Amino acid sequence: xxxxxxxxxxxxxxxxxxxxxxxxxxxxxxxxxxxxxxxxxxxxxxxxxxxxxxxxxxxxxxxxxxxxxxxxxxxxxxxxxxxxxxxxxxxxxxxxxxxxxxxxxxxxxxxxxxxxxxxxxxxxxxxxxxxxxxxxxxxxxxxxxxxxxxxxxxxxxxxxxxxxxxxxxxxxxxxxxxxxxxxxxxxxxxxxxxxxxxxxxxxxxxxxxxxxxxxxxxxxxxxxxxxxxxxxxxxxxxxxxxxxxxxxxxxxxxxxxxxxxxxxxxxxxxxxxxxxxxxxxxxxxxxxxxxxxxxxxxxxxxxxxxxxxxxxxxxxxxxxxxxxxxxxxxxxxxxxxxxxxxxxxxxxxxxxxxxxxxx
Numbered sequence: 001x002x003x004x005x006x007x008x009x010x011x012x013x014x015x016x017x018x019x020x021x022x023x024x025x026x027x028x029x030x031x032x033x034x035x036x037x038x039x040x041x042x043x044x045x046x047x048x049x050x051x052x053x054x055x056x057x058x059x060x061x062x063x064x065x066x067x068x069x070x071x072x073x074x075x076x077x078x079x080x081x082x083x084x085x086x087x088x089x090x091x092x093x094x095x096x097x098x099x100x101x102x103x104x105x106x107x108x109x110x111x112x113x114x115x116x117x118x119x120x121x122x123x124x125x126x127x128x129x130x131x132x133x134x135x136x137x138x139x140x141x142x143x144x145x146x147x148x149x150x151x152x153x154x155x156x157x158x159x160x161x162x163x164x165x166x167x168x169x170x171x172x173x174x175x176x177x178x179x180x181x182x183x184x185x186x187x188x189x190x191x192x193x194x195x196x197x198x199x200x201x202x203x204x205x206x207x208x209x210x211x212x213x214x215x216x217x218x219x220x221x222x223x224x225x226x227x228x229x230x231x232x233x234x235x236x237x238x239x240x241x242x243x244x245x246x247x248x249x250x251x252x253x254x255x256x257x258x259x260x261x262x263x264x265x266x267x268x269x270x271x272x273x274x275x276x277x278x279x280x281x282x283x284x285x286x287x288x289x290x291x292x293x294x295x296x297x298x299x300x301x302x303x304x305x306x307x308x309x310x311x312x313x314x315x316x317x318x319x320x321x322x323x324x325x326x327x328x329x330x331x332x333x334x335x336x337x338x339x340x341x342x343x344x345x346x347x348x349x350x351x352x353x354x355x356x357x358x359x
Contacts, residue, residue, distance in 0.1 A: 002095055007047035014044035043098040050091040057084040097347050100354070105206035106172035111273040112204055115160045116153065117180065119198025124153025126183040126307075127200040129330060131161050134174070136332030143167030148266040149255050162270055164207065171206045176318075176342040178204050179304035186309070195310060199303065207269070208276030215272065221245040222264070242267050246275065305338075314338070319345045 017037045021030065063069055063077040114131045116123035138145050149162040165174070182199045223243045242263040243254045253270045255263035305316045307326060314329045315322040321341045328334035 002047075002050070002092060002099070004051065007051060007095075010040055010044045010047050011051075014040055039102075043095055046091055046095050046098065050088060050095060053084050053088050053091065057081055057088065060084060096351055100347065100350050103172070103175075106175075107169055108171045109164065109166035109207040110171040110174055110204050111148070111162065111207055111270055112165055112174065113160070113162045113202070114158065115201045115203075116158065117199035117201050119183075119196065121153060121155045121157075122183075122187045122196055123198040123200055124157035124159055125155070125187075126157065126181075126198050127159070127161065128153070128157030129183075129307075130181055130200055130202060131158060131163070133330045133332055133335065134165070134177075135163075137335045138165050138167070138170075138332075140332055141167060141170075141173070143170055148270055149253075164269060166207070171204065172343075173339055174204045175206075176339065176346070177202050182303040182306045184306065184308045184310070205273040205277040208272040215246070215268075215275065219247050221247060244268065244271055246271055249275065249278065251275065316341065318342065 014037065017033050017040075021033055021037065060077040060081040064074050064081065066074070112131075112134055114127050114134075116127040119126070135145050144166045146164045146166075147161065148164055149160070151159040151161070153159055180199050180201050182197060184195055184197050186193055187196050221244070223245075225241045225243065240263060241254065243252060244264070244267045245252050251271060251274050253267045253274070255266040255270075304318055305314065307314050307330070309326065311324070312326045313322055313324045314326055316338050319341050321338065323329060323334060323337060325334040325337075329338070
């Protein structure tokens with residue numbers, strides 16, 4: 001059970017911040033207090049509900065134990081106690097989840113990278129399907145999507161597409177999408193009706209702010225080159241494409257839109273996100289190994305999710321969840337069902353790990 005002292009402390013702090021906010025002007029102090037209140041308001045409210053329910057249970061149990069009370073009253077108290085115990089168990093579980101250590105990046109926007117893996121043209125088409133799925137999901141969430149870099153496939157889709165997705169808690173909702181996604185379907189170019197299997201990789205990185213990562217100018221090599229579109233179309237006659245190499249790590253990012261200034265800014269945005277993610281992986285070896293096993297090389301055998309068109313199903317292999325809603329998942333409408341399952345599984349695993357630690 002959650003210690004009463006901890007709940008009392010959270011409630012007292014919530015009340016103190018609420019009082020301070022009525023006096024504080026619109027300054028950095030006000031912003032800091034508002035953020036702290038947002039972090040503890042929900043758990044403090046649940047804590048109040050739990051303490052009240054526990055008190056009501058004590059009162060009901062006292063009435064049940066009082067042999068001088070009316071038999072009908074004791075029966076009502078017993079029914080009430082049964083309902084309160086169930087309510088207390090639910091509240092305690094909710095509070096334990098809210099008290100789990102938070103990933104500092106959960107509130108951030110994200111950089112989404114989708115790349116065609118095994119499967120040639122069909123893999124590029126599937127990468128396009130995945131990217132459109134995330135764009136539709138972002139639209140439903142009122143997030144903003146901005147393409148930073150794109151390499152189109154020969155017959156459609158993408159060899160690689162990198163985009164910034166900005167909004168509230170983007171990384172928290174999309175971080176479990178990192179990994180190899182596999183598709184099973186009959187390609188349009190397949191005359192014999194045979195089912196082909198292709199793969200695409202997805203990587204979701206928290207977007208880094210200047211305060212998160214510092215990049216020294218002397219650690220960068222910036223090259224400009226002539227940009228050109230697929231098949232020689234949309235050729236830009238100026239040297240506008242930008243390639244940035246981070247010398248200490250060897251990370252290379254490119255952007256090839258029309259504006260050289262915009263390309264440099266976009267390439268730096270992606271570079272910061274990759275360096276920030278690298279630093280987070282260093283600090284958390286478990287997360288590093290998990291991400292390595294998820295993202296893999298794009299090979300068909302390293303999969304986290306399968307999209308089976310003949311059967312109209314999507315299966316997430318990490319949580320053994322299958323939805324026969326392929327169209328709705330690809331439309332972004334049912335993606336939350338998969339995301340919610342992955343979030344719940346992560347919370348359960350982290351709770352189990354904490355509870356397994358020696359006292």
